[in-house]
Amino acid sequence: MNWTPELGLILLLVLPGLGFAGIVLAGKYPNIRDGLNLAMGAALVANVVGLVNAVGAGARPGVQLADIAPGLSLQFTLEPLGAMFAAIASGLFFLNTIYGIGYMRGNKAKNQTRFFASFALAIAAAMGVAASGNMLTLFVFYEILTLSTFPLVTHNGDEKARRGGRIYLIILMGTSIGLLLPAVIATQVYAGTTDFMVGGLLSGHVGPIVGSILLVLYVFGIAKAALIPVHMWLPNAMVAPTPVSAFLHAVAVVKAGVFTMVKIVIYVFGIDMVRASPAAHWLAILAAITIVVGSVIAMTKDNLKARLAWSTIGQLSYVTLGAMIATPLALMGATLQIVMHAFGKITLFMCAGAIYSANHVTDVSKMNGMGKAMPWVFGAFFIGSLSIIGLPPFAGAWPKLILLMGMTDPSDRWLMVALILSSLLNIVYLLPVSVNAFLKKPDPVEAENAHNNAKPPLLTVLPPVLTAGATLGLFFMAGPIMDYLRPVFEGGS
Amino acid sequence: MANSKPPKPKRKPAAPAKPKSAKTEAAPVTDGIHPAARPFLWVGNHGVQRGFIWLVGALMLVFIGLDYTFNRHGHFSWEAAKGFYAIFGFLAFTFVVLMGWPLRKWTGRPETYYGDGPYDGADEGEHDV
Amino acid sequence: MMFNLLAMPINPAFALMFGGLLMAFIPQWRVRKFIALAGPVLALWLWLQVDVFGSYGGIHIAAIGLDLEPFRFDGLSRIWALIFIIGAFLNAIYALHERDQVQDAMSALYGGAAMGAVFAGDLLSLFVFWEITAITSVFLIWRSGTEAARLAGIRYLVMHVGSGVLLLAGAVLLHGQTGSWAFEHIGLETGLAGWLLLLGFGIKAAFPLLHTWLQDAYPKATITGAVVLSSFTTKMAIYALARGFAGEDILIYVGAIMTAFPVFFAVIENDLRRVLSFSINNQLGFMVVGIGVGTALGINGAAAHAFADVIFKGLLFMSMGAVMLRTGTTKATELGGLFRSMPFTALFCLIGAGSISAFPFLSAFVTKSLILAAVADEGHWFVWGVLIFASAGVLEHAGIKIPYFAFFAHDSGKRPKEAPWNMLLAMGLASFLCVFLGVNYGWLYNLLPYEMIYEPYTFDHIVGQMQLLLAAIFAFALLVRIGWYPPEIRMTILDADWLWRKPGRSFLIWLNAILDRLFGLVHLGVARRAQNVGRVLTAVLSPHGAFARVVPRGALAGWTATFLTLALLTAYLAH
Amino acid sequence: MSLMSAISSISGLRDLLPHAAALVVVIPLLAGPIAVILAKARLAWLWSVLVAAAAFGLSLVLLGTVLGGETITYEMGNWPAPLGIIYYVDSLNALVISLVSGMALLALLYGWPMVEREIEPKKQAMFFGTFLICLAGLIGVAITGDAFNVFVFLEVSSISTYVLVAMGAGQNRQALTASFNYLILGTIGATFFVIGVGLLYMATGTLNMADISRLLADGDNDRVVRAAFSFIVIGLGLKTAMFPLHTWLPNAYAFSPSMIGVFLASTATKVAFYTLIRFLFSVFHAGAPFETAMFDYVLAPMAITAMIVCSVQASFQPDVRRLLAYSSVAQLGYMLLGLSMGTVAGLSAGLLHMFNHALMKGALFMAVGLATLGLGVIQVSEMRGMGKTMPLTAAGLSIAGLSLMGVPLTAGFVSKYYLVIAALERGWWWAVAAIVVSSVLAIFYIGRMIEAMYLQKPPSHGDDPVIVVRSPILAIVPLYILVAANIWFFFDPSVPKGLADSAATLLLGGGAP
Incomplete structure (x- = not known):
């Protein structure tokens, strides 16, 4: 059978499904299991590469999975935005799998089969989100993503993990069923369909007030995007093992949230409508507040993963901010932030996990002087930090620039303050981690601790170093990426 | 090359420093002297340093005197005043130095004030002194 | 994106940056040192290759309509690039004795980035290089390895990245207004955009109150690091000001303040490298005034003075570095009489x-006289007076204090070795250049961006300057003699950074505590409210609550009847 | 689609079974006493299964006929209406009848291991007999076209239900009180209903529903008619467990034998709900002012109150089955809400939810019954670790629970989706809000169970965890049939949705029975 984009679209779900089956069946034989897992990841990446090329060449493959009722169908259509998300998610998933294998083996974790099986389901869900052709399908996979990551969040199985998992589930399910679903259904009622449409499927069907209400429902309903006050699940989900955190923050979950955010602005509301909506302005302000507050709270956290979690809340509100400002440039910046942040943040999380694997240290204040034992890890962390801060020549610089370019309208421009402040705060809470590791003398008591010189497993060092290198490479790749995405934003004003 | 001998005025005999310097002068360390510096050791001489002020004073007077040999056509009228630059320079310098006292009173703090610890080259160099 | 590198002049900045990247991966120090020296030489060669002013090798990004001009060679960028090349070369010689891969790589990258910024024809390229200088230079501070340097480095980075982000914001706004990214004259009439850019440049140019990173970080940098740092960052900012804000009146006053205030601090500062940092501030003030005046003479003065400053300020830092290398300190209280063992350095x-x-x-x-003449030409008598005053101040701290307390004054008894040969060589070359420029000023004047007619060596200029200097030296001798000269004491002198290092820090700590408490209260409040709601709900709805109590059956029947009545009423009243 | 065609092909049998409409009631009614006579429990059970299967088969035949676009009118004893009793099948009750007989079959399959443990051996045959009579009563209510005949079958089913509930006394003596309460309130309801029917007879002189409807079409301002209307609504409301007349329900569900809990939860209130619809829309006329007033001021407010209050109550329940019972009252609120919209879309959504709710609640009660059987679980807190000890049951319970929450990929999503759409079309934003709040509350109370099952450690004796409990396969199969149905009807809801649509169109389009 020849590979066609339509087949590729189906394979997006089938490959992880096969992977899931393989992992479960080979559960007793860790080497075979992990081999299957990697093979699945590689096949998925290859498949996505094919799809990305096809979409880049102008194809818009579509497949209808189930037709439940008129206007109610599971429909896949891949466009550049989705192709980009699929590429990021599958690519980083592959790296994260390598890393996860190293991490879980290095830490001799329990229930590895369940762990990787859940991962396979979650990546399937993420692929589903990426390829959704209508809001209903997106919603369905959005929910599956929540459910399939739940066992991952609670993987450690202790009281803390359960509490984190409970909050994770309550907030994500509560908002999605309570806010997002009514919004989706209302969209169906007003527009007669939920199929994504260039220019916005709601435009012309609803007035500004109903539009605003729907926008608010959508924005808070997509709690995965972690806008204050629906962000609390994210810090609480930090109880999970590090590969999960990396997956939540950089590969799929939060990314799926902000991806959905961009998607609804472009295809459900349409840029013009969001721009005209009074609610969007306030939501943009809220996003700006989230950016600053996330950074400020990140500063106060000594636990590295907690710090990174709050950092994600701040960083991904860039996307929401861009989406709510809704100029083509702001949206381009927002979309680019999804890509660029992914590489930066996954680097940081993988480094955090590598440090933990080496010596079970989680607090920043106890990492002083560790740079000598783990130069590559902390070097990668440093590069990742620079990218997150948004300094050239690292990937994170582009989205900030383009976002700023999209914010020059006088009514928006003062929101730039949030971005500027955020960059400075990022330095304060991110850079000292690696700088202290290299420069600060360890506490004498800590220095006595033989663990301080422990080395992390190789498989946990290699992936972050690769992604750190990628942040440098992506800085120079930004042009092609933007060209690729351009058709999406040309539909707007 | 530099046409002015750099100033080497008299060292103020600071009370706590005195025993130390006396000790140094009592047992001059000749080992550390650079050969190229030997001809100029007189510069460190107490008398020379004390007398330096006269040299500078004399030179200053000479240049003030030169003011009388021509009419300065500067941008501002006061530039033409004889010895303007000397007076301005003297007053400015004195003012700057004397302001050091109150300034130090207001802004001086112990070295450990910011709690950053010492920072003079803890790790570097071959401090063979 | 595409690069058209062939058959076109190549940006000399790439020579340095490429060298820096190479050095980052080369552990053999000899190879590195060779690259460090070859980089500036190659850059100079490339610099010489460009015959025609113009912009080369543009980059176009279609998706967001972005045109980048990373290499613009014109009168203004030419001279700055040259001095950066010279600076990089001298610094490389000065660092030959050192075996630090990080510093080797970062110094070259940093110098290259500074040169890249100078060649940037658009604000985005400027931003990119602007930030790279920040990232690379901070390593020169951190590598000294002290706790103080680490903290100062972080503060330094915050301010410098902040400067870059302000620049970016300003650039974006400006682009919004004009539709162009080109880095030409900006001026404050562009409103917010202009102010943001000025602020961004101003941080790196160490405007008053924004200057503290300089005195904070430079003295804590490594020996070679301080020398390298003194060459690039601030001069790059001066270039940006000259390009973007020439003729802004406000700069005249800002510059005047910059020349004056550091001299007071420098008098009582004990650390000689910090004294030099104040001196940088003061010298930048002269350049800023020249830019503020904005005439051909003023801009030329700023350019020429920046050129000279890289060399003589570098030289002074080099000499203090040599002292530091040999004695481990640059505190005036610890030094004195070193001319006996370090005569050449002295x-x-x-x-x-x-x-x-x-x-x-x-x-x-x-060079300085160009600026003074420009100010006087425009009739700014007060500013002119401040500059003359500041010149006396320069003499005090840089001209007298540095050599006097290090090499003369009372004998500290320290007899260190003379500086290594490479340091002496670097200092010798720099000294030669100082004299060379002082004598063959025509060569320098020819390189300046604008046409002008000026002759420094007039009789009244020489006499006036000598009067000023000698009277000031005389005052120094006198004050020391009568004991009015403030003695050197080891202490910290507060500066504007006190604002954020003390009350600012306390405020943050306080804010954090308050936020913690606030969040706690909110949580508690929510919890209490929830508890109350929960209690009510429990009282009504729980298995033991009012609703679920086993009601007597009669009551149930009655209740049903009531409900029936309600239904009947509804049915009857409807119409 | 495939399901629909499959059913249509069965409809070819209708030539062989022209009397299907009568047989579907008569067979179980007559088979009930036979079951008692069989005396041997296992034999009685087998017989019951056979009968239920036959009833189900017959109802599928009827369903096939209706899907073919026909309606069936069967004259009992060939006495034409209005003198004789006629049975009448259209898309509305075809769905209900299939549901009732299908659930009866599944409940019986599921019930054997349960009954074996829960009911005294000598009462078992009697239990199955009563069950068959109850089934006949419920089908009869649904199929008859005669108002008084409705009352008769309603009482047949009710009285047998009281008995069945009371048989839970073997497990818990409270079953007797619960049954007695049920009996009192059920009787009040029946009485109100029969008063209403009497008043209707007074006003129209006939008991045939079609005739009543025709006669009422003219003079609907009659006070007698209005009184009849009120009595019937309240009477059936009581049987439907409409808030606040639901107080009999939680205990009746909670203390009855497991199998009866499953059956009642998925059928009894549904049949009453059907009857309510039948009277509201095809006996009375939806456009009548008093009916609109009743919808707007009584039914809809009570519906959303039920949706929220009972969901909160469910969240508080420590007892699993009471939790599910309160949830049922809340879910009935959804159906009443759809009904009270008075639009085709609303009614259709209500009917669809009725169908889906039967599937999910049936599955939930089955799973809970298994948990009780295996681990002695009565309280939510006792379900801890069930994900480990009873993985299959726990998984089934979770999926059905997700369906109850209205998560996509489950049938519960589809009906809530249509309900929200109907509310929006009607402009009832507040109803949408209530649905949302209630769904979120459902997350809470279902989440409590899921959390206990999967996130808490199983109970252990010292260090040894309680070993995995094997559930009887005979009980697991029907559970998973329902679970699969919950998923199936997300992807292909065409049969119930089509029936609900055509029923709603028929009822509101003024089509007389």
């Missing part, structure tokens, strides 16, 4: 001191 230091003090036949004499 001599070079004196030349540097003379240069910065603008003794005739040394470099600053022919």
Whole structure:
């Protein structure tokens, strides 16, 4: 059978499904299991590469999975935005799998089969989100993503993990069923369909007030995007093992949230409508507040993963901010932030996990002087930090620039303050981690601790170093990426 | 090359420093002297340093005197005043130095004030002194 | 994106940056040192290759309509690039004895980035290089390895990245207004955009109150690091100001303040490298004034003075670095009488001191006077007076204090070795350049961006300058003699950074505590409210609550009847 | 689609079974006493299964006929209406009848291991007999076209239900009180209903529903008619467990034998709900002012109150089955809400939810019954670790629970989706809000169970965890049939949705029975 984009679209779900089956069946034989897992990841990446090329060449493959009722169908259509998300998610998933294998083996974790099986389901869900052709399908996979990551969040199985998992589930399910679903259904009622449409499927069907209400429902309903006050699940989900955190923050979950955010602005509301909506302005302000507050709270956290979690809340509100400002440039910046942040943040999380694997240290204040034992890890962390801060020549610089370019309208421009402040705060809470590791003398008591010189497993060092290198490479790749995405934003004003 | 001998005025005999310097002068360390510096050791001489002020004073007077040999056509009228630059320079310098006292009173703090610890080259160099 | 590198002049900045990247991966120090020296030489060669002013090798990004001009060669960028090349070369020699891969790589990258910024024809390229200088230079501070350096480095980075982000914001706004990214004259009439850009440039140019990173970080940098740092960052900012804000009146006053205030601090500062940092501030003030005046003479003065400053300020830092290398300190209280064992260093230091003090036949004499003349030409008598005053102040701290307390004064008894040969060589070359520029000023004047007619060596100029300098030296001798000169004491002198290092820090700590408490209260409040709601709900709805209590069956029947009545009423009343 | 065609092909049998409409009631009614006579429990059970299967088969035949676009009118004893009793099948009750007989079959399959443990051996045959009579009563209510006949079958089913509930006394003596309460309130309801029917007879002189409807079409301002209307609504409301007349329900569900809990939860209130619809829309006329007033001021407010209050109550329940019972009252609120919209879309959504709710609640009660059987679980807190000890049951319970929450990929999503759409079309934003709040509350109370099952450690004796409990396969199969149905009807809801649509169109389009 020849590979066609339509087949590729189906394979997006089938490959992880096969992977899931393989992992479960080979559960007793860790080497075979992990081999299957990697093979699945590689096949998925290859498949996505094919799809990305096809979409880049102008194809818009579509497949209808189930037709439940008129206007109610599971429909896949891949466009550049989705192709980009699929590429990021599958690519980083592959790296994260390598890393996860190293991490879980290095830490001799329990229930590895369940762990990787859940991962396979979650990546399937993420692929589903990426390829959704209508809001209903997106919603369905959005929910599956929540459910399939739940066992991952609670993987450690202790009281803390359960509490984190409970909050994770309550907030994500509560908002999605309570806010997002009514919004989706209302969209169906007003527009007669939920199929994504260039220019916005709601435009012309609803007035500004109903539009605003729907926008608010959508924005808070997509709690995965972690806008204050629906962000609390994210810090609480930090109880999970590090590969999960990396997956939540950089590969799929939060990314799926902000991806959905961009998607609804472009295809459900349409840029013009969001721009005209009074609610969007306030939501943009809220996003700006989230950016600053996330950074400020990140500063106060000594636990590295907690710090990174709050950092994600701040960083991904860039996307929401861009989406709510809704100029083509702001949206381009927002979309680019999804890509660029992914590489930066996954680097940081993988480094955090590598440090933990080496010596079970989680607090920043106890990492002083560790740079000598783990130069590559902390070097990668440093590069990742620079990218997150948004300094050239690292990937994170582009989205900030383009976002700023999209914010020059006088009514928006003062929101730039949030971005500027955020960059400075990022330095304060991110850079000292690696700088202290290299420069600060360890506490004498800590220095006595033989663990301080422990080395992390190789498989946990290699992936972050690769992604750190990628942040440098992506800085120079930004042009092609933007060209690729351009058709999406040309539909707007 | 530099046409002015750099100033080497008299060292103020600071009370706590005195025993130390006396000790140094009592047992001059000749080992550390650079050969190229030997001809100029007189510069460190107490008398020379004390007398330096006269040299500078004399030179200053000479240049003030030169003011009388021509009419300065500067941008501002006061530039033409004889010895303007000397007076301005003297007053400015004195003012700057004397302001050091109150300034130090207001802004001086112990070295450990910011709690950053010492920072003079803890790790570097071959401090063979 | 595409690069058209062939058959076109190549940006000399790439020579340095490429070298820096190479060095980052080369552990053999000899190879690195060779690259470090070859980089500036290659850059110079590339610099010489460009015959025609223009912009080369543009990059176009279609998706967001972005045109980048990373290499614009014109009168203004030409001279700045040259001095950066010279600076990089001298610094490389000065660092030959050092075996630090990080510093080797970062110094070259940093110098290259600074040069890249100078060549940037658009604000985005400028931003990119602007930020790279921040990232790379901070390593020169951190590598000294002290706790103080680490903290100062972080503060430094915050301010410098902040400067870059302000620049970016301003650039974006400007682009919104004009539709162009080109880095040409900006001016404050562009409103917010202009102010943001000015602020961004101002941080790196160490405007008053924004200057503290300089005195904070430079003295804590490594020995070679301080020398490298003194060459690039601030001069790059001066270039940006000259390009973007020439003729802004506000700069005249900002510059005047910059020349004046550091001299007071420098008097009582004990650390000689910190004294030099204040001196940088003061010298930048002269350049800023020149830019503020904005005439051909003023801009030329700023350019020429920046050129001279890289050399003589570098020389002074080099001499202090040598002292530091040999004695481990640059605190005036610990030093004195070093001329006995470090005569060459002392001599070079004196030349540097003379240069910065603008003794005739040394470099600053022919450059600073351009600025003074420009100010006077425009009739700013008060500012002119401040500059003359500041010149006396320069003499005090840079001309006298540095050499005097390090090499003369009372004998500290320290007899360190003379500086290594490479340091002496670097200092010697710099000293030579100081004299060379002071004498062959025509060569420098020819490189300046604008046409002008000016002759520094007039009789009244020489006499006036000598009067000023000698009277000031006389005052120094007198004050020391009568004991009014403030003695050197080891202490910290507060500066504007006190604002954020003390109350600012306390405020943050306080804010954090308050936020914690606030969040706690909110949580508690929510919890209490929830508890109350929960209690009510429990009372009504729980298995033991009012609703679920086993009701007597009669009551149930009654209740049903009531409900029936309600239904009947509804049915009857409807119409 | 495939399901629909499959059913249509069965409809070819209708030539062989022209009397299907009568047989579907008569067979179980007559088979009930036979079951008692069989005396041997296992034999009685087998017989019951056979009968239920036959009833189900017959109802599928009827369903096939209706899907073919026909309606069936069967004259009992060939006495034409209005003198004789006629049975009448259209898309509305075809769905209900299939549901009732299908659930009866599944409940019986599921019930054997349960009954074996829960009911005294000598009462078992009697239990199955009563069950068959109850089934006949419920089908009869649904199929008859005669108002008084409705009352008769309603009482047949009710009285047998009281008995069945009371048989839970073997497990818990409270079953007797619960049954007695049920009996009192059920009787009040029946009485109100029969008063209403009497008043209707007074006003129209006939008991045939079609005739009543025709006669009422003219003079609907009659006070007698209005009184009849009120009595019937309240009477059936009581049987439907409409808030606040639901107080009999939680205990009746909670203390009855497991199998009866499953059956009642998925059928009894549904049949009453059907009857309510039948009277509201095809006996009375939806456009009548008093009916609109009743919808707007009584039914809709009570519906959303039920949706929220009972969901909160469910969240508080420590007892699993009471939790599910309160949830049922809340879910009935959804159906009443759809009904009270008075639009085709609303009614259709209500009917669809009725169908889906039967599937999910049936599955939930089955799973809970298994949990009780295996681990002695009565309280939510006792379900801890069930994900480990009873993985299959726990998984089934979770999926059905997700369906109850209205998560996509489950049938519960589809009906809530249509309900929200109907509310929006009607402009009832507040109803949408209530649905949302109630769904979120459902997350809470279902989440409590899921959390206990999967996130808490199983109970252990010292260090040894309680070993995995094997559930009887005979009980697991029907559970998973329902679970699969919950998923199936997300992807292909065409049969119930089509029936609900055509029923709603028929009822509101003024089509007389």
